[in-house]
Amino acid sequence: MNKVHVIVNPLSARGKTRKRWETLKEVIRHHFKEYKYIFTEKPRQATEMAREFLKEGFDLIIGVGGDGTLNEITNGFFREDSHRAINEDASLGIVPSGTGSDFIKFLRIPREFDRSVALIKNSGTRKLDVGRVTFNDPGQGSTRRYFINVADFGLGAEVINNISAIPAEKRNAFFYYKGLLSTIRTYKSKKVKIVVDDSEEIEGSYLIGAVANGRMFGGGMIIAPQAEPDDGCFDFVLIEEMKRFEVIRNSILLFNGKILNHPKVTQRRAKKIKVYSDEEVKIETDGETGVCLPAEFEIIEKGVNFRI
Secondary structure (H helix, E strand, O other), X not given: OOOEEEEEOOOOOOOHHHHHHHHHHHHHHXXXXXXXXXXXXXXXXXXXXXXXXXXXXXXXXXXXXXXXXXXXXXXXXXXXXXXXXXXXXXXXXXXXXXXXXXXXXXXXXXOOHHHHHHHHHHXXXXXXXXXXXXXXXXXXXXXXXXXXXXEEEEHHHHHHHHHOOOOHHHOOOOHHHHHHHHHOOOOXXXXXXXXXXXXXXXXXXXXXXXXXXXXXXXXXXXXOOOOOOOOOOEEEEEEEOOOHHHHHHHOHHHXXXXXXXXOOEEEEEEOEEEEEOOOOOEEEEOXXXXXXXOEEEEEEEEEEEEEO
16 A cells, blocks of 8 residues: 655646546545645645655655646655655656646546546556756756756747746647747747767757657647657757748647658757757756756656556
């Protein structure tokens, strides 16, 4: 029997999760006779909660929300002072109740509450890789952040930064794409220097650099169609400089999974990626912003036990 704690993001799904909770609570009780739950009240609080619950001996943490909730809880599985897991035997489950939920869709987790909770209850664990990005945080020095789906620098991060002020209740499945169309009006590709696995060096102007553990980001855009979350490597996708009309014309390739066919797109498999720039280049990790280059991305193989 697991000691279970549920972390609920009531603002996910444009605030609908709070209204759904009374129904979901009974569904969870049907599958788990004993469990505790708590609502988050502010950004990144789920990280603090998950870390504390794991230290208290809970060995199954269930998130209710979208990819943002999943990201925060994943960060909570690791100690603050090292990259080690708090409890290597603990597991993570997710009950989908978000807007975009790209990683959740990729894993084919059912959105129906009873099916998703039953999946957590009855399935074994699958050890998934986790990405770790190390960057310099002004005032705090070298800082780590973890991601389970996709991190990227350049245009994608700029879009996330621009749409972050949009209230949750006004977001829908297409709000990222609308933000993309707005951002590319003035965005210019950034000159970067990249070191892949401490060997290959790359320099040039790039629109996007995606460090992918999962396949999708941005509300259904398939940025890394060959990525697997447990193969021990990132799929590192680079998109060279494009004009605005090129981005719009080729955006269909991001939705039909054929982006790697474009001559300005390359992919590498890597365990470690270092990226530098003399320009200000933003980074986002699973939709979380506030970070800029330089940064180092590393894969943590089999980092989290996922109930699927």
